[in-house]
Amino acid sequence: QVQLVESGGGMVQAGGSLRLSCTASGGTFKNYAMAWFRQAPGQEREFVAGLTWTGTNTLYRDSVKGRFTISRDNLKNQVYLQMNSLKPEDTAIYYCAADTVGGKDARLYDYWGQGTQVTVSS
Numbered sequence: 001q002v003q004l005v006e007s008g009g010g011m012v013q014a015g016g017s018l019r020l021s022c023t024a025s026g027g028t029f030k031n032y033a034m035a036w037f038r039q040a041p042g043q044e045r046e047f048v049a050g051l052t053w054t055g056t057n058t059l060y061r062d063s064v065k066g067r068f069t070i071s072r073d074n075l076k077n078q079v080y081l082q083m084n085s086l087k088p089e090d091t092a093i094y095y096c097a098a099d100t101v102g103g104k105d106a107r108l109y110d111y112w113g114q115g116t117q118v119t120v121s122s
Contacts, residue, residue, distance in 0.1 A: 002027035002111040004096045009116030012086055016120070020081040022096030022113055029077040033102025035059075035109065036070060036081045038092035038118075045095070047104040049081060059104060063089075086120045094118050 008020040020036065035050030049070035051058045058070055067086075072079040079096060094116050097109035 002029075002032065002098050004098060004111055004113035006094065006096045006113045006116040009094060009118045011119040011121065014087055014120055014122050016086050017082070017084045018086065018118060020083070020094055020096075020116060020118075022079045022081075024077045024079075024098065027098075027111075030074040032098040032100060032111075034070075034072055034079040035097045035099070035102060035104075036079075037095045037097055037106055037109075038090075039095070039115075040092040043092075045106050047106065048094070050102055050104065051079075052102060061104075083118070086118075088120045088122045090118060091120050092118060 003026045004024055006022045030053050033052050036048040037045050038048050039045040049060045051070050055072045067084050069082040096113040098111040099109040
């Protein structure tokens with residue numbers, strides 16, 4: 001059983017930056033593909049970024065390409081999401097997720113964190 005805890009959310013003005021962290025425990029972290037999803041009020045949860053257990057292969061949703069970077073440190077059991085040039089439409093609760101296979105489909109992920117709020121003001 002893997003436990004995931006996110007941190008680093010907050011409020012920032014448009015154009016600003018935030019770095020989210022997700023710390024895993026209770027499992028072999030390097031065995032899992034990791035991803036970040038987000039959910040805005042009244043909307044479905046959507047894929048933001050993901051990477052394989054090695055960290056060499058990454059995926060991003062189109063709207064964040066060039067602005068967000070996902071990375072991981074398997075020694076620290078952590079995955080990060082560096083978010084630059086933030087826009088009001090990035091406002092959402094951001095969730096960390098783990099799965100042995102990975103991908104963009106939230107239904108595939110077995111483990112989820114509790115989420116961290118990101119609010120971008122215009």
